[in-house]
Amino acid sequence: MQRNIFKNTSFTCFLLALLFSFSIVAQETTVDDYKLSFSFKTIKKFDNTRVLEVTFIGKNREDRKDKIPVFDAEIKFFNIANDEEILLGTAKTSNEGIAQLVLSEKQKYLTDEDGYINLTARFEGSDVLDAEEEEILVKDLHLELNLEEIDSVKTIFVKAFTIDSLGVQMPVEEVDVIVSIEGMLSKMKIKEGTIENGEIEFELLQNIPGDVDKNFTVYAQILDNDEFGDVIQKQTVNWGTFNKLNTPDKNKLWSEAAPIWMYIVLTILLVGVWANYMYTIYNLYKIKKEGKKINISQEEE
């Protein structure tokens, strides 16, 4: 409900919403009661695009459950190297306080001498909110995912490497990776392990349910890595099984149509009873007809 109230304000921060909101809580609460959290992360996706994401929320200092997103705040994203600052783009925080910028796979980054990309997210502040800035240093990791069936064993190969200035692939070490399968609502974790010498392989379970065409999607994810950030790779493969959908029950106590015996019994009962009613009415008609005849003959006499 609070979100809806704040949404109508044109101001870029949550403070005015707090000050002018008509809720009792808002009247008693000030911006000082909230600690602002400005977190920044990068995700390299399977199509080699890179997502820069800022989460900007205010957390109540006393009540941990009370979190208010800072929405409509303009965030600027930079790539910085050797005092050179390149603006990658800007994005505004959503109703949930999240600002995202998607950089294409062709985006060129400035790196330092160790190959690190300096990415910075900046909120330049407003009348009531202070400026915020956070930087992260990541290396551009290349994650490859190969699915092969070797001697009837479905195997997942994950390969991770960086490319140095000379264009040579440099395998990575000691990087944790999670393999999961895309489900209806979220990703289901299948295996996890540590990449050594740039490679790791997993044996996949048998009889994993797929879609109608027996396809399912395998993900390899490196998450919250200090050196590489989030890196995701995925592959769709035709290794699944398809269980036919249960056909809805017919003619059961719980189905739309009743069991056939019920219709038969009910019909027999009702037809029997109503036929008897009809027979009775027919006989009454006969009595009436005879009565009429008698009346006519009496009148004639």
Place this chain on the structure above:
Amino acid sequence: MNLENRKRELVKEFSPMLEKTTKVSKIWMGILVAVILVGIYAFFLQLFKGHEVTGMRDNVVWGVYIINFIFFVCLSYSGAFISGILHFFKTPWKNSVSRIVEIITVLSLIIGPIFILLCIGRLDRLHYLFLYPRIQSPITWDIIAIMTDLVGCFIYLYLTFIPDLAILRDNSENAPKWRQKLYKFLAIGYQDTTEQRETLHKITKTMSAMIIALAIVAYSVLAWIFSLTLQPGWNSSIFAPYFIIAGLYSGVSVIIVAMFLIRKYYHLEHYIRKVHFVSGGIILLIISLLYGYFTFSEYFSRWFSHKIQDTNLLNTLFTRYFWQFVLANYVGVLVPVVILFFKKFRTIKSITFASVIAILGLWLNRYLIVVPTLETPYLPIQDTRPEFIHYTATWVEWALSFTGVAAFILFFILIMKLVPVIPMSGIIDQEREALDKKGKTNQTITE
């Protein structure tokens, strides 16, 4: 003996019952109308304000309305059952009670279902029951059974009325014209010829057999509305026969009370004699023993199985509903049994008293079947107001309940103004049979 003259005599004998309304009778009818008017006010109050004016809430969704519904509908079924048996087996003393039973059957079957309508919160959606019926639902079966039974009972009642209507048509020269026209229309040209008489007897007998079968089916369906659920206190395999016996218990009791009142008020001691009360009393004794046996079996198996929900229910019956339980299941059964068991207690008044106790006991028994069960559900509502958990009937519910009873009595009196409560045709039939027998005997002697 000339039967036509005898018919004339009978009409003369019964016509004061039909045409004259005494001062006492008018006062009684006035009181009944007043009760009905209060009920109509209560009905509109409920219609406009909703079920808020009743004691029914989220937990206890059924109250005295459903109890009245079961009571009246069971009364009707038992009436149909008894009436069917009286006609089908040509019971010797049937003539004195058959019309009382038939009127009780039809009236209670009209009034009973009205109570179920009062239970429904959204009457505007009532037609959905007919538009989207589920054949698997006992509620649907009950609607079909009640409607079929109502039509059957009407036809049956009408069949038994026809010969009397014909007698009244032919012998009511001094009656008002509207009455003469009504008799002529309803008598459908019945002239009591041998052929007509045989046809009428044949279809009445078939209908009486049909009515017995229908009553058993409808009784069972009504019991299944409860017993096919998993609710503690309801989920029982003996509920259908238990309902049949309980229905007969109330039915016979109401017939005895009606016989007593009609006999006393209309001075029909010549027709409704002590023998009828004693016979009714013995039937009531047998049924009360059966009813007591079923009641004991029902509670005993629940107590012995000691399932948590059943135990909770029984605890409620022995604490919150202690006195009602004692009145319903001890007083309501044992007092009639004791009175009716000993021959010296079998007077008209004591048999009628036993019947009144049986009626009240049975109504309370119905209350204990419905309300305590709804108050002890599988998932108890927590942290809510006590009035949402427990049920107490409001004045609106009581007013509408008494309106049902008042309407029942009022319509009974009005029907007795249309045709005699003792079937004249039955008396004529008996005398005709006696004449035939005599004629045959004479013929044999002559031969």
